[in-house]
Amino acid sequence: MKKLLQTNNLSKTYVQTQGFFSRVRTNIHALDSVSFSINQGTTMAVVGESGSGKSTLAKSLVRLVKLDKGSVKFNGIDLLSLEGEKLKSVRKDIQMIFQDPYASLNPRLNILQIMEEPLLIHNYLDIDARRKKIEDFIERVGLSVSDLKKYPHQFSGGQRQRIGIARALILEPKLVICDEPVSALDVSVQAQILKLLKDLQKEFGLTYLFITHDLRIVRHVADDVMVMRHGKLVEEGKTDIIFKNPKNQYTKDLIQSIPGLISKRN
Amino acid sequence: MKKNILKINNLSITTKVNTNLYLVDSISFSVKEGKTTCIVGESGSGKSLTALSIIRLLSPQLKMSGEILFNNEDICKMSELEIRQKRGLDIAMIFQEPMTSLNPVLTIGYQIKEAITVHSDSPNNEINKKVEELLMLVGIPIERVNSYPDELSGGQRQRVMIAMAMSCNPNLLIADEPTTALDVTVQAQILKLLDDLKSKLNMSMLFITHDFGVVEDIADDVIVMFKGKIVERGVVNQVLKKPKHPYTKALLGCVPDALGKKQLTPIDYEKLDRAMQRI
Ligand SMILES: Nc1ncnc2c1ncn2[C@@H]1O[C@H](COP(=O)(O)OP(=O)(O)OP(=O)(O)O)[C@@H](O)[C@H]1O
Ligand SMILES: Nc1ncnc2c1ncn2[C@@H]1O[C@H](COP(=O)(O)OP(=O)(O)OP(=O)(O)O)[C@@H](O)[C@H]1O
Ligand SMILES: [Mg+2]
Ligand SMILES: [Mg+2]
Numbered sequence: 001m002k003k004l005l006q007t008n009n010l011s012k013t014y015v016q017t018q019g020f021f022s023r024v025r026t027n028i029h030a031l032d033s034v035s036f037s038i039n040q041g042t043t044m045a046v047v048g049e050s051g052s053g054k055s056t057l058a059k060s061l062v063r064l065v066k067l068d069k070g071s072v073k074f075n076g077i078d079l080l081s082l083e084g085e086k087l088k089s090v091r092k093d094i095q096m097i098f099q100d101p102y103a104s105l106n107p108r109l110n111i112l113q114i115m116e117e118p119l120l121i122h123n124y125l126d127i128d129a130r131r132k133k134i135e136d137f138i139e140r141v142g143l144s145v146s147d148l149k150k151y152p153h154q155f156s157g158g159q160r161q162r163i164g165i166a167r168a169l170i171l172e173p174k175l176v177i178c179d180e181p182v183s184a185l186d187v188s189v190q191a192q193i194l195k196l197l198k199d200l201q202k203e204f205g206l207t208y209l210f211i212t213h214d215l216r217i218v219r220h221v222a223d224d225v226m227v228m229r230h231g232k233l234v235e236e237g238k239t240d241i242i243f244k245n246p247k248n249q250y251t252k253d254l255i256q257s258i259p260g261l262i263s264k265r266n
Numbered sequence: 267m268k269k270n271i272l273k274i275n276n277l278s279i280t281t282k283v284n285t286n287l288y289l290v291d292s293i294s295f296s297v298k299e300g301k302t303t304c305i306v307g308e309s310g311s312g313k314s315l316t317a318l319s320i321i322r323l324l325s326p327q328l329k330m331s332g333e334i335l336f337n338n339e340d341i342c343k344m345s346e347l348e349i350r351q352k353r354g355l356d357i358a359m360i361f362q363e364p365m366t367s368l369n370p371v372l373t374i375g376y377q378i379k380e381a382i383t384v385h386s387d388s389p390n391n392e393i394n395k396k397v398e399e400l401l402m403l404v405g406i407p408i409e410r411v412n413s414y415p416d417e418l419s420g421g422q423r424q425r426v427m428i429a430m431a432m433s434c435n436p437n438l439l440i441a442d443e444p445t446t447a448l449d450v451t452v453q454a455q456i457l458k459l460l461d462d463l464k465s466k467l468n469m470s471m472l473f474i475t476h477d478f479g480v481v482e483d484i485a486d487d488v489i490v491m492f493k494g495k496i497v498e499r500g501v502v503n504q505v506l507k508k509p510k511h512p513y514t515k516a517l518l519g520c521v522p523d524a525l526g527k528k529q530l531t532p533i534d535y536e537k538l539d540r541a542m543q544r545i
Binding site: 014016017026047048049050051054055099100101102103142153154155156157158159162179180183184185186187188189190191192194195213214215216217218219220243250253254257258 | 306307308309310313314325327362363364365366405409410412413417418419420421422425442443446447448449450451452453454476478479516517520521522523524525526530531532533
């Protein structure tokens with residue numbers, strides 16, 4: 001199978017001042033030598049503790065976070081050194097669904113404008129075709145055409161998340177980086193979105209990097225899974241195998257505490 | 267019988283532009299003292315609007331009617347000053363999207379401190395100690411007090427909100443999807459923490475979630491919302507094990523199983539409509 005994404009030694013350290021009064025600086029190793037690869041047309045899940053570096057990893061792949069070290073190959077191209085037109089054309093192929101939908105939607109644009117923006121940047125010039133595409137995608141995420149004239153603040157949390165999903169998918173990218181894409185959704189809409197992602201994968205051979213903390217979902221969507229802790233990759237492999245035979249203690253704890261497997265706490 | 271700390275009678279919410287379109291449609295429910303009521307339901311069914319109306323933070327574009335009794339006092343009739351005193355002191359809220367309620371230009375330490383000083387005039391060093399204690403409780407390293415909200419991860423931000431809400435030992439905690447960004451291990455820790463507060467302070471909770479695992483763990487009572495209405499209510503075991511309404515049945519049918527064997531299928535709304543016409 002062809003590797004669509006290959007990363008090598010991704011590292012990122014943030015520096016912060018420490019404590020109320022002290023000026024002592026402390027290093028936060030958000031990513032510590034992370035290397036992995038994803039095969040084309042497959043889904044790689046990323047799970048891990050809150051604060052373990054998952055979003056930093058995701059953002060570094062769309063160049064929203066500048067890495068200290070490491071390299072990323074996308075389709076054989078060195079992603080981190082791209083500039084100008086070349087970067088623009090690759091950008092179209094890699095889209096991201098953000099963890100915080102509110103922060104990622106421009107409050108001054110209505111949904112039609114929000115959906116149109118990426119299409120315009122990438123030269124989809126025919127107005128009718130553009131409109132048709134937008135309507136198609138907004139309905140596929142369970143919203144309606146009449147919602148297009150509304151602004152982000154007029155939606156519920158889950159509806160906003162779905163707008164972010166529609167916007168990321170509308171360019172038919174090759175790789176979609178999904179940062180907790182369904183964590184604000186009720187189980188029915190969740191199933192609908194996961195099915196949409198699967199259908200698109202079958203139809204267009206999409207590849208997903210899928211960050212989630214819900215291991216039940218990992219089971220359903222992921223071919224492979226990687227487990228992060230304190231910026232490091234602590235375990236990775238085929239989903240079935242990791243679930244059956246987790247090696248790392250943290251992975252074991254995660255699987256142990258899947259809701260529905262625990263009975264009432266006391 | 268336990269007394270009701272919160273009682274909502276015929277709450278309706280519409281937009282000011284269109285007062286015929288009900289976003290929340292005449293709902294009534296109550297939260298018993300020292301107990302947890304969970305709200306579950308469809309995305310867009312009015313859960314967050316209901317929560318926001320209780321602390322009177324609905325958007326000015328919206329209009330509400332009905333009665334919201336907190337300890338038998340109608341919140342809708344309170345002056346702006348009275349409600350501000352209740353907020354963060356008697357009633358605390360954890361918002362669905364932390365970034366909409368955290369101030370991006372202030373450090374998290376400062377914001378938690380502010381939440382404490384609203385109702386306490388302890389000396390500065392004691393308040394600092396309390397901030398550190400709260401951060402520790404929610405599992406954020408103390409050296410992060412000087413971080414700004416956008417320097418934190420999604421789950422860390424959520425936990426800052428939880429720390430702020432707990433800082434005043436509220437009688438009623440309204441939590442809108444407070445653990446969506448947390449992995450199961452941290453989530454279990456936070457739920458335990460809330461449970462402890464509940465028994466220690468006799469705190470009551472109104473808890474919005476879409477995670478039925480969480481419902482099973484923390485709820486005493488459950489209400490199910492669908493298109494602005496409450497379609498089902500009852501004690502947790504009854505609603506989860508013997509749901510009556512077709513929507514509740516359909517929703518429970520979508521819950522992913524722990525072993526990943528069951529197919530994930532969304533609700534078939536045509537079928538649901540037919541079932542609902544029969545009742
Ligand atoms: N701009 C920043 N400045 C300083 N520290 C940061 C910054 N962004 C992230 N961090 C820190 O880096 C670490 C990793 O953050 P990241 O957002 O990648 O975590 P995450 O795995 O996505 O967590 P969550 O599941 O809670 O969303 C955290 O400790 C976070 O506080
Ligand atoms: N300011 C507003 N103007 C117009 N409509 C609004 C406004 N705020 C919310 N709505 C609509 O009211 C309905 C209920 O919204 P609410 O935020 O309460 O949903 P919710 O049940 O919390 O959903 P979710 O699970 O997705 O967060 C939604 O259909 C939403 O689009
Ligand atoms: Mg994150
Ligand atoms: Mg909501």
